[in-house]
Amino acid sequence: MKYSSPHNPRASLKRRFAKAASWVLIGQFTGNLFRLGGNLILARLMAPDAFGIMAVAGVIHVIVALLADIGLRQAVIQSPNGERHSFLDTAWTLQILRGLLIWAACIIASLGLRVAEAWTLFSPNSVYANSILPAMVFAVSFSAVINGFQSMKGVSANRAIDLKHITIIEMIAQISSLCLAIGLSWLTGSVWSFVASGLFSSLTSTTLSHAWLKGRRDRIAWDREALSEFARFGRWVFVSSLFYVLATNGDRLLLGAWATPAMLGYYSIAFALTNVFDSVAARLFGSVSMPALSEIARSEPQRLPRLFWRMRAPFDVVFIALAGFLFAAGPSIVAFLYDARYSSAGSVLSLLSLGLLFSRYNIVIYVYLALGFPKYQSIVNAVRAASLFLLVPMLYSFFGFNGAVLGVACHPLLTLPLIFWFNSKHGLNNLFLEVSVLAAWPIGWGFGYCLTNLLQA
Template identity: 50%
Template sequence: MITLLNRLRQGKSESDRASLRSRAFRAGSWTLVVHFLSLALRFVGTIILTRIFAPEAFGVLAVVTSVQLVIVLLTDIGLRQAVIQSPNGAVPSFLHTAFTLQIARGIFIWALSGVFAAGLSLAQTHNWVPSGSAYTDPDLPWYIFVASFLSVIWGFQSMKAVSASRNLNVKPVYLTELFAQFVSQAFVILFGWLTHSLWSYIAGQLISGLVIASLSYFVFAGHRDRIGWNREAARELLRFGRWTFLSSTLSALALNGDRLLLGAWLNPQSLGFYSVAYNLASVPDGVVGKIFGAVSFPVLSEAARNQPERVAEILRRMRWITDGSLLAISGFLFAASPSIVHLLYDARYAPAGWMLQYLSLGLIFSRYTISQQAYLALGRPEYLTALSVAKLISLFSSISLFNFLFGIQGAVLGVAVHMLPSCLLMFYFNGRHNLNSARLEFVVLSAWLVGWLIGEGVSFVF
């Protein structure tokens, strides 16, 4: 009898493992296809917009986007991650409480943005901002205030979309986002061409948010959203979110501090060059992050709930793909960046070539960030807080020191290598949960050399 029960348990374990693997593969496949289409759409849009707007416009947009992201991350309490990770993530009262907190957070973000915009306007009036910097644009406070209304729109997005991600049903999530991106980008290109005004870009962002929030109520199946409050659910959400809040507060500056600092040191044109280079350099990291971020956290969370001994194995399998891909792309971009910029943009944007070359080195370090999904799945969000502290200190010290020693080229190089201390800290955290792999670390380094050789070949052809 005991033997029979053991066989039944083993059969169930193997069935669960196969189910998780198949759902993860299906989710990853959809993520890859849709994100590729999204990148292609964004790529075409960027090429067109660089013909419509001068480099200075992208410098101002870099500041607007950075301020938005900082304020959003400063108020992040990890609602989405909590719903995906929690055993109560499918309970209606839990979802209603999360929905209520989401709406309140969106309104609070917009109010906070209004305070920042008013402060910036006052600083401009009294000449407290660096002369000639991107912060002197007189319309910048209004850009920030209006663009931040997007947080209010996102606050009313249905929790059904989060539940779909929890269950690895990502197809409708990404198709909705892709449709919204197409509508938004078509609007920006059309009205940008007609008006040559950055307001077309701000309006396009709001339209994208409206499309996503509206469709979330009709596309997804699940419990009907409503305002509600459950004390136990709120306690669990906020308990999980306190570490996420600390981590996001620090990550807000760590992720956007480069553009905030450079915005004060550079004129809008030079910041525009950096923005173009940064956007290109972030594409590979964004692809890998989108694919594995959408898949790895739900997969690792489910494994941590049901088969915790498999978390290390699953993470290593993912890292063979992510590390190899990012290292190869890093080597390729380091060799071919000037040629790529020359091919894609007109001569006004040539300085973005060397900036992209330097920033490509950052992919060597950013490949480790997938481990953070495992930390959340294992219920250790405090690790992310410690990593954010390391990133923040390293970013500001690296940019400032390298800028002082070598000027703007040094500042860009400081951005590229600032993640080194946090990577060393991740090795320590991984060791505590048996997540490290010496074999993986050494073998995948060859991918950078392969990518560099291919990039040299491409540059020679061009």
């Protein structure tokens, strides 16, 4: 199915971009609304410790999954061969093998945790010393096997910037799994409710990707030409993922060794609240912006900088305003949403809000991929990971847990000179945009201050 118009391809791209962005926003708004509501319910059914244990089990799975990332989805979206059947079938075959590899690696990790527990290698009060953690890692990671069988029809639809059915599938999977988690938590009060709901979500989305999305049936294939292209593109994605996984999940790895399950639970609650905005932007950047930028890079590369600035401006304003808002209102928001057991998450939320000042730069990574320079992404992620593992332990040694949280929020600052340098090579810098959007922070802080006074009245 062709989406471009021979008469006005720019208008066609704008229509597809607007439609896809609308579906992403609908999906993210609905998903975050249900996620927040479910989180509030689960917080009343479960103790803070459960959130801390689940956070570490989940992050171990995510780390292994990202370490096995070879950029299959990005390669299909970016490649001129992305519509060829043998190319798609080879990608699907590699995706299945990757899912099996992830589960096998997580099994080894769970055995390592069991040995560490037996030899008391971790502090008895840390999350890593919890006896249930190895079994949870084993079970949670099986979702990688299920997700490995997801149809490439979804990636093809993403390439064409047609996200209606993909978004609906994600909403169905999320809402149904959330209902299952709440029901099981109410009946059992067990942390295993999270595990069961996560596996059910993967099974639902995988089944619907085959049964509902339009397109040809996926087949096992092993095309040498396609493999060569995946290898060329994927080697930089692999290197990037190696550092990205440390940069985006190293916080919970480090805090899991220092914090009690309850403290990590507070951090997980605050992280989930700030991640609401990050997840919306990440989905828009990855599912809408990158396909659109890739299409422009292939057909009209001279238009790329202007399109990039137009995409970035509204995100910058929203992210900076939200950073100011949450910095002022973080404790009041937590006190309003959660019971007294979670009050410590309020100050953590205020500190983590500073990270939104830097999250707005994440879109530039997708521009680099659209231009065919995944090595830029690798270098930025390497610096980001190094700054995390340097700054967080240093601030923890001086200021304790809150210092570590501040390090988590502000460590991307050290990547900005590198990003500006890469941008200058492709005419992507815009000084007026960088400076003017900063006015949104005090405006957001003012709204947060007013909300705090209103809630305390």
